[in-house]
């Protein structure tokens with residue numbers, strides 16, 4: 001490992017906004033803030049929002065700036081990426097931001113049932129050959145359901161037609177409410193939901209990369225409580 005990376009990892013240990021759960025915490029329910037994020041870390045935020053695979057955290061930071069009364073937690077396995085977002089948050093004094101360095105698969109060890117209002121899945125790997133690893137596969141949706149409020153929302157932003165169409169299909173198969181879907185978000189000008197208008201200019205690192213290469217950005221927003229059968 002390079003010297004720079006080692007220095008950053010050491011620095012990150014002292015950041016107040018980064019949590020690097022131990023193996024034991026990832027396998028048990030001993031993580032100290034589980035169920036207590038709102039009261040013991042944040043200041044009773046109106047909403048708790050999670051970004052999965054947040055990378056360097058640009059999106060988490062952008063949303064946190066836009067909505068100072070909400071709390072945002074970015075989760076990623078890569079320490080060097082989280083270091084960037086966490087350091088910026090410390091420098092800017094953004095108190096409504098935290099980062100958890102862990103695999104998304106352990107999510108339910110760090111958040112309690114109904115602790116989260118919204119989940120963002122941003123530019124996740126479409127896993128063309130391994131559908132079970134897609135972050136919108138039924139297995140992952142079941143994990144999200146365990147921490148999301150019943151009326152909670154999942155947002156997916158992606159450049160991948162495969163991941164977008166797959167996610168839409170899974171939501172339909174599971175009879176989930178789909179609040180908004182666009183295969184070309186930035187070409188859409190009519191009937192945009194208010195929340196999208198508010199965050200129109202906030203973009204992730206990969207979003208900027210892909211949009212710059214001419215890819216259309218796809219967006220899907222859905223709930224996890226199946227609709228009542230009529």
Ligand SMILES: C[S@@+](CC[C@H](N)C(=O)[O-])C[C@H]1O[C@@H](n2cnc3c(N)ncnc32)[C@H](O)[C@@H]1O
Pocket residue numbers: 052053054055056075076077078081102103104105122123124125204205206207
């Ligand atoms: C393509 S990058 C997208 C980063 C950021 N969301 C963006 O749009 O700029 C995907 C990120 O997801 C993270 N990731 C992928 N699978 C993960 C997993 N199972 N648990 C935690 N992080 C994961 C990777 O480390 C990487 O930073």
